[in-house]
Amino acid sequence: MTVPDGAQLSEDGKYWWDGSDWQPVPEDGGEQTEVGQLSDDGQWKWDGSQWQPVDGDGSDGGSGDLQGALADKGLDIPADAADADYIKQVYDHVSNWYDGLGDDDKAIFDALSQQGGDQILADPEVGVVADGDPLIAAFAGTDKTLGESLQATGEALEQVQS
CATH class of the missing domain: 1.10.520 (Peroxidase; domain 1)
Incomplete structure (x- = not known):
C-alpha cells in the first residue's frame, strides 16, 4: 500500500494515518521527502513530520x-x-x-x-x-x-x- 499525498506521518516517519488507524510506511518507499518539498500536485508541503496545505491558513509562510x-x-x-x-x-x-x-x-x-x-x-x-x-x-x-x-x-x- 502506498502512502497517499497529504497523509499525516508519525514523528519517526514509519507510520501514516489512514483516517482511522496508523499504517506502516512501506520500506521500499522510494524517495525520502525533504523538508519544504511540495507534493506532485503542488497543494501540500512537507514540514518534516506531515504534509501541510500550501494555501491553508498561511502556516507555510506564504x-x-x-x-x-x-x-x-x-x-x-x-x-x-x-x-x-x-x-x-x-x-x-x-x-x-x-x-x-x-x-x-x-x-x-x-x-x-x-x-x-x-x-x-x-x-x-x-x-x-x-x-x-x-x-x-x-x-x-x-x-x-x-x-x-x-x-x-x-x-x-x-x-x-x-
Whole structure:
C-alpha cells in the first residue's frame, strides 16, 4: 500500500494515518521527502513530520504567494525553493553582509551581479552563501545589481506578509 499525498506521518516517519488507524510506511518507499518539498500536485508541503496545505491558513509562510511575488519583481525561483522562512533567512544574511561593505566593494559586487556574477557569493573565499542557493541563482538570472535584487526580494517578502 502506498502512502497517499497529504497523509499525516508519525514523528519517526514509519507510520501514516489512514483516517482511522496508523499504517506502516512501506520500506521500499522510494524517495525520502525533504523538508519544504511540495507534493506532485503542488497543494501540500512537507514540514518534516506531515504534509501541510500550501494555501491553508498561511502556516507555510506564504511560499505559494512568494514565488509569484518574486517573479513579479523579475526573480524566478522554483516553487519547491520558495520557502518564505528560508528566503527571509538568506535575504537577511546577504543584506547584512552587503550593508557592511564599503561603497567601492558594493560597486564591484553590483557590477559583477549585473553580468550574472551573483554566484561569486558562493565562492569559498567569499563564503556568503552555500553553492547552488536558489535565491542567489535567481539573482544571477537577471541583469539587476545585487542591491536591486535584495531590494526586490525585500519588497516581495513584505508583499506576502501583508
